[in-house]
Amino acid sequence: SYSSAEFVGLERRSDDRLHADVKVTMKNTGIFTDHRIINLSSGGLFIGTDRPLRLGTQVELTLRFDDPERVMTLRSSVIWENSLEDGKNPMGYGLRLSALRAEERDFIQQYVRRTKKP
Template sequence: MSHPDRRSVPRSAIELSVEYKRLNTFFADYTRNISKGGTFIRTDRPLGLGTEFIFALRIRGLDEPLRIKGRVKWVVPPEETTTPERQPGMGIEFQWDSEDERLATEQVVERLMTSELGEVLAARLLGKKVDDLAR
């Protein structure tokens, strides 16, 4: 199954700095794309499938990093990277403790997509009308 086939929500190509901790080791990698439901973290050291962890996304315009709980849904090990489009890393599904937390995270992602991609493209990727993004 190819990467796009596994996604339930369209993603946009936005690179953000991401930091996370596994055991006593801190990692600093980059996202390659993001959606309201998840992201892909480009890394040569992917975590195991099903691993739950908290990571911090550094987003321009926010004073503090956005901290999100995620679960590793799929992995591309370094030895399986065959093209520049297929980079090593892990597909992350966001996890929320409440509906309010989910809605707040989705709003931040929508604003990020709009500022990085413009209203028309962000609306198309999010399946919304341009007027709906301003709300």
Template sequence: MPPEDPPPASDRRQVDRLPIELRVEYRRLNSFFADYTKNISKGGTFIRTAKPLPPGTEFVFVLIIPKLEEPLRLNGEVVWTTDPSRATDEQPAGMGIRFKYLDDAERRVTEDIVERLVKEELGGHISERLLRAAKPTDPK
């Protein structure tokens, strides 16, 4: 399957992404881009953009999160893209990003921020249910 076609959801991620839109900023070559996420999880996000970076590209981006004094700066890798010519309402143009953590401490901090964000955006009862369902299963 070509990398510009998003693989089935079961092949893409271990944790479900939740429908939260955030402003995201990043650079490509000498240009600055500001787009929006379509969804987010503790392990990655989908960035809606008409100019996705090529799969395999590693880059630094910032998420603008309400109620945080500073943007959340993360490393990510483009795992798959949807070209604008193939975009649909269900699968808009953009790129699926896997967060690349420098260490376990950065992973924990990011996961805590995403969990708080989900609770604030979706409310306590709904977020608890979604976060419980989104936890990776123990392979034992």
């Protein structure tokens, strides 16, 4: 099982805006892409955290990719939550990315395709 601290730092930047700093690595890509409801390649991602977030909360994301190295800062909003640690899925939230440029979407899709386990 993954500790959320391994790959995401979540901090409050202002009253209603959070910032999540996500290190996307070969090891944790599966957390994003294996989740059936939404995944990184379809314009969203899952972040594992036990911090309470309300649906609709705006989250500014910094995604740090390891190979190839790239940093993206994107806007997102919380669209669903998994509030129970059930052994299969960690507690956390599904975020939908907003205002993603075509080039950013392509990069994420190619990254996910490359790092997905067969």
